[in-house]
Amino acid sequence: MSDAILRREPPIRPEYERVVTGTGVIGDVARPLSPWERVANVTALRRLAVLALVAAVWEGVALWQNNPLMFPTFSATVAAFWEAVARENLLSMAGLSIATLLKGYLIGIALAVVLTTLAVTTRIGDDILSTLTAMFNPLPAIALLPIAMLWFGLGGASLTFVLVHAVLWPVALNTHSGFTSVSDTLRMAGRNYGLKGMRYVVQILIPAAFPSILTGLKVGWAFAWRTLIAAELVFGVSSGKGGLGWFIFQNRNELYIDKVFAGLITVILIGLIVENVAFRWLEAQTIRKWGMVR
Secondary structure (H helix, E strand, C coil): CCCHCCCCCCCCCCCCCCCCCCCCCCCCCCCCCHHHHHHHCCCHHHHHHHHHHHHHHHHHHHHHHCCCCCCCHHHHHHHHHHHHHCCCHHHHHHHHHHHHHHHHHHHHHHHHHHHHHHHHHHCCCCCCHHHHHHHHHHCCHHHHHHHHHHHHCCCHHHHHHHHHHHHHHHHHHHHHHHHCCCCHHHHHHHCCCCCHHHCCCHHHHHCCCCCHHHHHHHHHHHHHHHHHHHHHHHHHHCCCCCHHHHHHHHHHHHHCCCHHHHHHHHHHHHHHHHHHHHHHHHHHHHCCCCCCCC
C-alpha cells in the first residue's frame, strides 16, 4: 500500500462568515423596552411620582377631614405658598435662614477637620476626639440654645453656636470612622512616599474615606437644618425676627395654618434641593466617578 494511501489528509471545512444582528452591550435586555419601562427607568420621574402620590393622599385626607384650621388641603397650601412668595418675602426669609445655616455648617466642618486630623495623626488627638464625641454627640443642639442666649445674646452668634454643635460631632464621628477603615495597604503606600501630617491626610485618607465623610456631611446638614428651624422659633418668641422659623411661628400665632404648612413645605423643598442637587452632584464627581459605590 503506497504512502499516499496511508497518509489520509483531513477534509478542508468551508469557511463562511456569519452576520450577527441586534447585538448590544453585555447585560442589555434582548427584547426592546416598552415606553412604560423606559419611563420607569428614569429616577427623577419615579421620585416625582412618589411626591405626586403624597400630594394626592394629603389632598384626600384633608378633604375627608374638612377642618382647614387643623389640616389644610394641599391645594390651599400651594396657594398660600405662592401668596407668601409674592407678598410676604418668603424667599428672603429662606435666604436669611440658609445664610445663617451655611455659616455654622462651614465652621462646624472646619472644626471637625481639625479634630479628626489630630485624631489620626496623634494618640492624644484620638483620645480627645473620642472623649468629646461621647460627651457632646448625644446632647441635642437645641438644648444649648438657652445657654447660648445668655453667653452671646439675641443674635446670630447664638444661632451659629448651636449650629456648630449640631454639625461638628456627626461630621467628626463619620470622618474618623472612615479614616480608621482605610486599608493598611494604602496607609503603607502613603508612608513609603514619605507623606506625613496634612499631606498624608489629604492625599491618602480623605479620598479613601470619602464615602463616610460624605455621609457625615449629609447627616450634619440634616441636623443643622432641623436645629436652625427650631432655634428660629425660639428667637421668634424672643426678638420678633428670624427666617423660616419666624415665618412659621408668626403665622401659627395668627392661625394662618395654610401659611404654616407653606413654611413647612419650603423647609422640605430646600432639603430636597440640597440632597438631590448639591450632594448628588458631589457624589457623582467623587465616589461614583472613582468607582467606590454602585
